[in-house]
Amino acid sequence: MGERYMETAQTESPRVASLITSREKVAPLITVSVVGQQFMNTTDLDALSVVDCDEPVGLVTRQKFMLTLFRRYGFELYGKKRIIAIADTAPLIIHEEERLDVAMDKALERQDKDIYDEIIVVDDADRYKGYLSVKQMIMQQSTILANSVMQKEIARERARELERMSQVKSQFIANVTHELRSPVNAIIGLAEVMKISTEKGQTDRMKERLSLLTTSAINLRAIITNILDLSKIEAGKMEVFNDGFDLVPLLHEVAETARILAGGKPVDVNVTGTIGSLVILSDMVKVRQIMINLLSNAAKFTERGSITVDLTQGNGEVTISVSDTGIGIRREDGEKIFEAFGQVENAHIKQHEGTGLGLTITRNLVAMLGGRIAMSSSFGEGTTFTVTLPISPISH
Amino acid sequence: MKAKKILIIDDDDRHLLTAKELLEEEGYLVMTHNLGFGSTNIIKAVRPDLVLLDVNMPALSGDKLATVISGQEATQNIPIVFYSSNDEDSLRRSVRETRVAGYICKGNILDLKNKVAYYLEQSGNCRTASRY
Numbered sequence: 280m281g282e283r284y285m286e287t288a289q290t291e292s293p294r295v296a297s298l299i300t301s302r303e304k305v306a307p308l309i310t311v312s313v314v315g316q317q318f319m320n321t322t323d324l325d326a327l328s329v330v331d332c333d334e335p336v337g338l339v340t341r342q343k344f345m346l347t348l349f350r351r352y353g354f355e356l357y358g359k360k361r362i363i364a365i366a367d368t369a370p371l372i373i374h375e376e377e378r379l380d381v382a383m384d385k386a387l388e389r390q391d392k393d394i395y396d397e398i399i400v401v402d403d404a405d406r407y408k409g410y411l412s413v414k415q416m417i418m419q420q421s422t423i424l425a426n427s428v429m430q431k432e433i434a435r436e437r438a439r440e441l442e443r444m445s446q447v448k449s450q451f452i453a454n455v456t457h458e459l460r461s462p463v464n465a466i467i468g469l470a471e472v473m474k475i476s477t478e479k480g481q482t483d484r485m486k487e488r489l490s491l492l493t494t495s496a497i498n499l500r501a502i503i504t505n506i507l508d509l510s511k512i513e514a515g516k517m518e519v520f521n522d523g524f525d526l527v528p529l530l531h532e533v534a535e536t537a538r539i540l541a542g543g544k545p546v547d548v549n550v551t552g553t554i555g556s557l558v559i560l561s562d563m564v565k566v567r568q569i570m571i572n573l574l575s576n577a578a579k580f581t582e583r584g585s586i587t588v589d590l591t592q593g594n595g596e597v598t599i600s601v602s603d604t605g606i607g608i609r610r611e612d613g614e615k616i617f618e619a620f621g622q623v624e625n626a627h628i629k630q631h632e633g634t635g636l637g638l639t640i641t642r643n644l645v646a647m648l649g650g651r652i653a654m655s656s657s658f659g660e661g662t663t664f665t666v667t668l669p670i671s672p673i674s675h
Numbered sequence: 676m677k678a679k680k681i682l683i684i685d686d687d688d689r690h691l692l693t694a695k696e697l698l699e700e701e702g703y704l705v706m707t708h709n710l711g712f713g714s715t716n717i718i719k720a721v722r723p724d725l726v727l728l729d730v731n732m733p734a735l736s737g738d739k740l741a742t743v744i745s746g747q748e749a750t751q752n753i754p755i756v757f758y759s760s761n762d763e764d765s766l767r768r769s770v771r772e773t774r775v776a777g778y779i780c781k782g783n784i785l786d787l788k789n790k791v792a793y794y795l796e797q798s799g800n801c802r803t804a805s806r807y
Contacts, residue, residue, distance in 0.1 A: 453765065457731055460760035461687065464782030468693030471784050475700060491689055 295382045295400055296375035299409035304330040307363035314362050315348055326397040329366045333406040335399045337366030372399045375408050383420055386413050462499040494542055501575055505636045512643050519647055521672055524563045525556045530588050533570040540578035552590035559597055560671040565644045572637040573601040573664050581605030595670050602663040608656040617642045678704045679795050682721055684714050685729035701788055711735030718750045725795055727758040741773040754798040
């Protein structure tokens with residue numbers, strides 16, 4: 280990729296028309312002494328093209344002109360002559376659409392004494408357009424070279440970055456593929472063994488399988504929701520619809536889902552704090568998604584003990600904390616958990632189910648609702664996530 | 676005739692439960708193990724006719740485990756088949772790299788029954804042949 284960039288930079292070498300230094304010219308029949316005055320008065324005038332009715336017929340450079348004129352008897356010898364008599368009548372003339380690098384090559388092919396002479400530029404009809412300063416062309420060319428080296432380096436860096444991104448993406452897709460297929464295949468298998476149990480009239484087994492089936496379906500739904508949410512967030516398409524709703528029944532509803540997800544594990548799920556009702560103005564769907572993510576994480580990582588959802592209010596805010604007695608999070612992993620793909624490990628040896636996107640999405644959703652999220656954990660003992668949301672978006 | 680013995684190794688209990696039951700319906704003797712670790716000892720003790728091995732497992736993946744099993748003299752002749760939710764391309768690659776007998780995709784019950792029968796028959800005749 281870097282190589283291609285280099286080529287592009289070269290083919291895009293500027294046309295000389297854009298580099299014309301000056302359009303100064305003088306008629307061929309003007310006397311040398313008048314031209315001398317002009318060079319004396321205009322100290323930054325490096326050259327004059329000798330142009331006869333739009334047609335360039337010669338070039339006078341300051342350096343060569345001065346050398347001729349100020350040589351012994353120079354002025355006396357040439358002062359009254361026409362300028363064309365002492366001009367270079369075979370200067371390098373190039374077309375205005377010529378590329379800078381080609382023009383440079385032509386300029387440097389000249390004899391040593393002429394190498395820094397200005398170059399005359401003409402159009403399609405050979406009409407005079409101006410002249411180029413070789414000094415400026417060199418400067419221009421070296422800038423282009425420097426840029427192209429820089430662009431090459433930028434392109435290389437970008438290629439490396441793309442390579443890294445594509446690796447992360449393939450890893451992510453491999454994980455997601457498995458995470459989506461696994462519960463679907465479990466559901467298919469469970470439905471099949473349910474059929475067998477039904478045919479044999481094994482009611483107890485049917486009950487056990489039905490609850491596994493429900494858990495698998497809930498897990499699958501959560502994974503799908505998270506993938507869709509992440510793509511919405513990344514595309515900037517996630518919208519907030521605020522409405523008044525009661526948080527308390529919502530928390531009880533989510534707690535019930537967590538109980539299902541905990542399955543047969545000895546884990547109590549409790550809702551504490553504000554009892555009765557607590558109406559807030561927020562986006563209910565997103566609040567539910569936030570709570571589902573936190574509680575399904577708690578259910579996933581807690582083998583025994585309890586999961587407690589606590590609700591408090593104050594200062595125009597509600598604070599919901601989800602505490603579990605699960606495996607906890609190592610201090611060094613604490614920073615990573617909210618990062619997208621932070622949990623993405625090698626799919627073949629992944630420790631736990633899930634796409635590793637839940638907390639990234641949760642943090643995004645909390646921010647969208649004007650709230651904040653914090654985590655505290657002690658490894659091996661449990662984790663607490665605390666979400667604070669404004670009671671009304673206007674209050675913040 | 677004595678029932679063929681199948682050992683299923685998978686970290687996900689749901690897949691163990693369903694595969695076990697579905698294969699028992701076919702008349703096989705099915706044992707399960709829900710962790711990669713300890714598998715070789717179980718294989719040595721049980722001497723299954725076929726091992727169904729999940730690929731994605733915590734800490735010790737199925738492809739690593741397959742290499743371990745086929746690398747030990749006591750277990751190298753036990754045919755292994757991957758049983759996984761990974762996509763088929765990735766499973767084919769795993770099969771090629773580990774030289775196990777083949778793979779079965781989870782979620783296709785008819786395929787599970789047919790292929791298990793096929794691999795058991797293969798292992799009775801020639802262990803290296805692989806049609807799938």
